[in-house]
Amino acid sequence: ETGVTQTPRHLVMGMTNKKSLKCEQHLGHNAMYWYKQSAKKPLELMFVYNFKEQTENNSVPSRFSPECPNSSHLFLHLHTLQPEDSALYLCASSQDGAWGANVLTFGAGSRLTVL
Amino acid sequence: GQQLNQSPQSMFIQEGEDVSMNCTSSSIFNTWLWYKQDPGEGPVLLIALYKAGELTSNGRLTAQFGITRKDSFLNISASIPSDVGIYFCAGVIQGAQKLVFGQGTRLTINP
Numbered sequence: 454e455t456g457v458t459q460t461p462r463h464l465v466m467g468m469t470n471k472k473s474l475k476c477e478q479h480l481g482h483n484a485m486y487w488y489k490q491s492a493k494k495p496l497e498l499m500f501v502y503n504f505k506e507q508t509e510n511n512s513v514p515s516r517f518s519p520e521c522p523n524s525s526h527l528f529l530h531l532h533t534l535q536p537e538d539s540a541l542y543l544c545a546s547s548q549d550g551a552w553g554a555n556v557l558t559f560g561a562g563s564r565l566t567v568l
Numbered sequence: 569g570q571q572l573n574q575s576p577q578s579m580f581i582q583e584g585e586d587v588s589m590n591c592t593s594s595s596i597f598n599t600w601l602w603y604k605q606d607p608g609e610g611p612v613l614l615i616a617l618y619k620a621g622e623l624t625s626n627g628r629l630t631a632q633f634g635i636t637r638k639d640s641f642l643n644i645s646a647s648i649p650s651d652v653g654i655y656f657c658a659g660v661i662q663g664a665q666k667l668v669f670g671q672g673t674r675l676t677i678n679p
Contacts, residue, residue, distance in 0.1 A: 559610030
């Protein structure tokens with residue numbers, strides 16, 4: 454495995470379900486990110502973890518709960534979501550959490566549909 | 569509010585044509601990045617720019633960091649079918665320490 458791997462690639466859930474998205478990076482990076490991509494909107498940053506510590510929470514509703522057990526793994530736990538939460542959720546990683554010279558490497562995304 | 573204006577939002581061209589897209593802002597940027605996203609995939613980095621005036625090529629792609637540090641453009645020469653996708657600009661705003669993305673340019677190529 455190389456790069457950034459996200460599972461599942463597709464997820465359909467009801468509003469009362471609990472599910473999790475998983476991200477794993479094999480690049481030796483120390484920072485990991487969750488982005489939300491909705492149609493015709495710019496990518497929205499949700500969370501940033503740097504060396505396993507959360508450094509940014511971009512006013513994300515509490516029904517989205519991130520977890521970063523180590524620098525290689527990142528989870529997004531989902532609970533009581535709304536239909537408007539349907540989107541492509543992208544995980545990314547970078548060398549560290551400094552925005553200046555670091556570029557992000559993205560995973561393929563998890564397409565979430567909330568019924 | 570919207571900090572990056574990417575245009576055009578979509579392009580429909582013939583194979584072999586050259587393509588040009590740009591991103592502009594009222595803010596000053598320290599870094600400009602150009603990504604491409606294929607259908608069903610995540611964005612992949614094409615070109616990174618770190619200095620005002622910098623002109624960088626990657627095969628048929630050329631991008632420039634504007635002299636004013638408020639804009640960047642991406643050109644694709646002699647387009648081919650695999651160039652189809654969504655192209656995103658992204659930049660790091662000076663002093664803000666965050667990466668902002670444009671809305672994307674969707675490129676469609678007619679063979």
